Amino acid sequence: MTKTESMDQESLHGLFEWITWVFKSIPGRDIILRYIASSYQNDPIRSLLELILFIFAVRTILQNRTRARGTSHFIQFSEDEIDYLVNEFEPEPLCAPLDAKEKDELDSVPMVVGHASAHPMVQAPWMTGTTPRRVMNLASFNFTGMLNEPELQKQAKEMLHEYGVGSCSPPGFYGISDQHIRLEASVASFFRKDASIVYSQGFSIMSSVVPAFCKRGDVIVADVGVSFAIQKALELSRSHIYWYDHNDMDSLEHVLSYINRAHQQSRKPLTRRFIVTEALFEADGTVTDLPTIVDLKKKYKFRMILDESYSAGVIGATGRGLTELQKVDPDDVDIIVGNLAVAFATAGGFCASTQEIVKHQRINGLSYVFSAAMPVMLANGSTVAMKLLDANPSVYDKLHENVSILRKALDPITSIIIPSAPESPLVHVQIKSKRDDMDASAQKELLTKIERLALNQGVWITQTPHLPSIRLQLDQGPWARPSLRIAVTSALSVGEMAQAADIVRASIVSVVGP
Helix, strand or coil: CCHHHHHHHHHHHHHHHHHHHHHHCCCCHHHHHHHHHHHHHHCHHHHHHHHHHHHHHHHHHHCCCCEECCEECCCCCCHHHHHHHHHHCCCCCCCCCCCHHHHHHHHCCCEEECCCCCCCEEECCCCCCCCCEECEECCCCCCCCHHHCHHHHHHHHHHHHHHCCCCCCCHHHHHCCHHHHHHHHHHHHHCCCCEEEEECCCCCHHHHHHHHHCCCCCEEEEECCCCHHHHHHHHHHCCEEEEECCCCHHHHHHHHHHHHHHHHHHCCCCCCEEEEEECECCCCCCECCHHHHHHHHHHHCCEEEEECCCCCCCCCCCCCCHHHHCCCCHHHCCEEEEEHHHHCCCCCEEEEECHHHHHHHHHHCHHHHHCCCCCHHHHHHHHHHHHHHHHCCHHHHHHHHHHHHHHHHHCCCCCEECCCCCCCCEEEEEECCCCCCCCHHHHHHHHHHHHHHHHHCCEECEECCCCCCCCHHHHCCHHHCCCEEEECCCCCCHHHHHHHHHHHHHHHHHHHCC
């Protein structure tokens, strides 16, 4: 062996000893050695891949990303070139320009001038006359007449002076107040549940509640006629969604039975399983068969989320919703959600359930965690509205009487279809197609004529707005047909309601016949 070879061996030996010393000085080296030994023994390919990934990560961290061997990634422009590019730049519009038909539809939407109420001032470019006219309002969800309640206005002014305009923060920080806590207690008591949580936005209630409990791999069974807000909530949950035919309990049982059989055959661990439906359907005004759903959920071991956005504070002898109307124990419905803007004329929504379910949402409800709490004056307004309705249950007798007046005027008309339940204050009117070629566009034209004719005679009704559903299947049922939406209110007297019903009936008959 030559002297040079001997020196090389000594250098390598010294390097190896230095590496060994460095490795021994690393805290937890024994754990690393055991991991490498076990992983190599079980899967040597994985060890090789981990080594490659480690080297790649170190290289990425040490690499200089701003310069590449002395050359710049940035192009140097002169002042003239910069001015030329700026002048030539034409940004894309944020949304597609409206065509002539869409612009005409937008411009022709009636506008409320002044305060919203049961008798608002309304104007539209196609209305007779040039000044706003006072009309009877059957277009807004003022079922209980709370928009006209002076006490709500008085309380709102007092809260505004004491608490200010907004909360400016989510409830988990400093956005909550004693009035929010008071409202949650009032909601729980009103709907006969152990506890409740209040959200600041009505549309995002289901999008917060459903994903808080339903995750990827869970199972949700839903009615195909549920609202767009519920559809988006189901989509956000990323669960396995099964649909049953609209308000068809046989179809629901078939789906539940199929899910149980499939689970037994798969022998997989049981996941969370929910039935999701509306109490009073926004799409067509029908009412779900709650006692049957409760029996089926108990039989097949499912939980239930019931959306009472259009029935909470509206139906039932004292406004307690579908559970009161159909005499179902509220404890048999696991989760009840609702919109405070409908019956209580304020804003936001609620979820009423057990203490555990409510507590879980305070750290997992997306809208509760990331959105500012509702203004204090609105929270207090909902509490005041509940007290007023509790003190004056005759509001519901008057609402039911007005619904009966409207239905007696419209039910005999053979040229229309009314899918809504007889007790529903949300009445949908659809055109009975006499020809197979009458598509949705042709039906909308007839409904527009009816709507404008009624408004010119002093009654404001409106067409049902429609957003494309998350699946084509959800837009192909009778509930998805174009319709006029009539929102009956207790704020109109019996004489006014009879007059409004006659005007709506005459408008329909003059356009589509008796």
